[in-house]
Amino acid sequence: MSTDSTPLQSSAVINEAVQTLRDGGLVAFPTETVYGLGADARNPEAINKIFSTKGRPANHPLIVHLAAPDKFDQTQVDWVPLVAPWVRDLSEDALKLVNAFWPGPLTLVFKKDKSVLNKLTGGQDTVAIRAPAHPMAQELLRKFKGGVVAPSANRFGKVSPTSAADVRNEFEDILDLMILDGGDCELGIESTIIDMSSGDKAILLRPGVITPKEIFAKTGIKVYQAGETKHERHELALPRVSGSLRAHYAPNTPLRLYAPGRVLDALSEFPDTKSRVAVAVWDSESSLSEDGHPSVHFEEVEVPSDSSGFANRLYRSLRDLDQQGWDLILFPEPPPGEEWDGVRDRLQRACFGSGPSSSSQDSN
Ligand code: AMP
Numbered sequence: 001m002s003t004d005s006t007p008l009q010s011s012a013v014i015n016e017a018v019q020t021l022r023d024g025g026l027v028a029f030p031t032e033t034v035y036g037l038g039a040d041a042r043n044p045e046a047i048n049k050i051f052s053t054k055g056r057p058a059n060h061p062l063i064v065h066l067a068a069p070d071k072f073d074q075t076q077v078d079w080v081p082l083v084a085p086w087v088r089d090l091s092e093d094a095l096k097l098v099n100a101f102w103p104g105p106l107t108l109v110f111k112k113d114k115s116v117l118n119k120l121t122g123g124q125d126t127v128a129i130r131a132p133a134h135p136m137a138q139e140l141l142r143k144f145k146g147g148v149v150a151p152s153a154n155r156f157g158k159v160s161p162t163s164a165a166d167v168r169n170e171f172e173d174i175l176d177l178m179i180l181d182g183g184d185c186e187l188g189i190e191s192t193i194i195d196m197s198s199g200d201k202a203i204l205l206r207p208g209v210i211t212p213k214e215i216f217a218k219t220g221i222k223v224y225q226a227g228e229t230k231h232e233r234h235e236l237a238l239p240r241v242s243g244s245l246r247a248h249y250a251p252n253t254p255l256r257l258y259a260p261g262r263v264l265d266a267l268s269e270f271p272d273t274k275s276r277v278a279v280a281v282w283d284s285e286s287s288l289s290e291d292g293h294p295s296v297h298f299e300e301v302e303v304p305s306d307s308s309g310f311a312n313r314l315y316r317s318l319r320d321l322d323q324q325g326w327d328l329i330l331f332p333e334p335p336p337g338e339e340w341d342g343v344r345d346r347l348q349r350a351c352f353g354s355g356p357s358s359s360s361q362d363s364n
């Protein structure tokens with residue numbers, strides 16, 4: 001995001017966006033993770049519009065976005081009255097996480113209050129909530145004075161948008177879609193999701209920039225991997241998190257990963273020699289050699305070799321490369337380590353769903 005280069009969106013524009021939400025319309029807006037497609041979380045018709053616009057299956061729940069308390073002061077902030085209308089119970093641990101990471105890229109799943117619309121939660125008894133840190137998202141939410149559902153502003157299964165222009169490209173045909181421009185997203189991948197609905201254990205549903213290690217360091221709370229504890233195992237078959245589908249975040253161009261130094265191996269999956277291949281290489285490494293494959297034209301694209309820099313560029317690179325007409329895109333396998341889990345997860349799903357006939361979202 002580069003808060004310094006954030007285009008100033010005037011109050012009048014934000015007020016218009018608030019009115020659009022109140023009228024049951026959709027507003028795309030920036031967050032620090034990716035751009036969201038927002039709608040009033042208490043309005044069933046508005047929620048229907050989100051599902052139909054994205055082409056999202058009805059059983060894929062949405063995240064409710066909340067404003068931080070008015071006079072935001074880290075030392076005295078009281079989140080309880082803001083969260084209470086949405087949840088059935090707020091455990092001590094959940095409150096610790098809220099206090100440590102909100103506003104920020106951490107989504108928490110709670111048992112839902114009965115007033116929360118079933119269509120918002122995909123029929124589940126739980127609700128996912130977060131408070132985004134982006135100043136424009138905060139201003140919009142504060143003025144709206146309510147919860148806003150905001151899945152990523154892209155068609156279901158496709159690459160998430162990290163700029164206002166990406167959102168415009170994604171929904172070209174919806175000429176009157178209101179899009180707030182807050183510049184490029186700072187983090188570039190979706191929030192970490194932790195399930196707190198079991199009451200005792202914190203369970204990682206989607207990795208993101210905030211890692212279990214960081215959560216433990218700041219709060220002393222141990223985060224379990226999904227499937228690591230017994231009681232939530234029966235629920236794993238449900239599509240609780242749409243990003244958990246094997247195919248997601250996918251470009252139209254075939255995308256594959258290569259192991260360190262093994263670009264040519266990755267190509268062997270494509271025996272009808274591809275003539276134009278874009279190869280992402282770590283900016284810390286020297287160029288590839290094309291030994292023995294004169295027929296293949298490689299073009300190298302540098303990608304940051306630190307995990308947060310890489311996350312920041314991931315969807316941008318995928319979108320840009322997708323528009324350049326390559327036959328194949330190769331990305332380096334992210335190295336081991338928790339800080340890479342978020343991007344590894346997104347890249348693997350992007351590979352699985354990539355290619356011109358990537359209607360494989362239901363191939364979970
Ligand atoms: P996005 O579509 O990028 O906004 O992703 C939002 C994610 O939050 C989706 O993958 C949702 O499935 C997930 N989510 C929302 N509500 C819940 C819930 N009650 N339990 C588990 N995951 C949820």
Ligand code: MG
Binds near residue numbers: 151152160
């Ligand atoms: Mg999404």
